[in-house]
Amino acid sequence: MTTAWHALAQLVSWPDLTExxxxxxxxxxxxxAxxxxxxxxxxxxxxLLLTxxxxxxxxxxxRRSxxxxxxxxxxxxxxRLECESDVSLLMTLMSAALRAHQDQPDALAASAARCNDRLEAALAHRETL
Incomplete structure (x- = not known):
């Protein structure tokens, strides 16, 4: 099992998260929710959507990580998940993300439109022009 899928398996067991x-x-x-x-x-x-x-x-x-x-x-x-300490970092950030979404529920819909996968591809394309 890869590091990411190991992390996914852990997170799916959290009561506030579903695949x-x-x-x-x-x-x-x-x-x-x-x-x-x-x-x-x-x-x-x-x-991970933080707000x-x-x-x-x-x-x-x-920025230091x-x-x-x-x-x-x-x-x-x-x-980037390369080792168990990165998975631990993801778990910590997931807790912060869930808390942030409880504090700012309206921010989620506005910011969820585009994840970094698409944004990074667009930035890379602009840099090659």
Whole structure:
């Protein structure tokens, strides 16, 4: 079992999360009562919807982590899962994401439109032009 699928199996057992269809069409997703919250795009990559407020709150720590990728303007963070400590980081961030969505329920619908999988592809395309 890959690191991402191991993390997915753990998270699916949380009472606030269920496995759902990914709106971006890539990989598998998790949803909370308020909507999509995580996209598992590959064996080693997960996009997690935090909200802009949560990202600002944790930004300094997120930028220090080699497992985290932030995309400018996105409410999603990408977590690269290469080892068990990355899975632990994802679990911590999932708790923060669930809390953020309880505090700001309206932010979820506005920010959920595009995960980093699509945004990163668009940014990479612009950089090659």
């Amino acid at each position: 759902i269809r990914s709106s971006c069409g890539t990989g598998r997703a998790l949803g909370s 308020r909507g999509e919250i995580a996209h598992f795009h590959s064996d080693r990559s997960v996009d 802009s407020r949560a990202i600002r709150h944790y930004e300094r720590d997120l 080699t497992a985290i990728r932030l995309v400018p303007g996105s409410h999603w963070v990408t977590v």
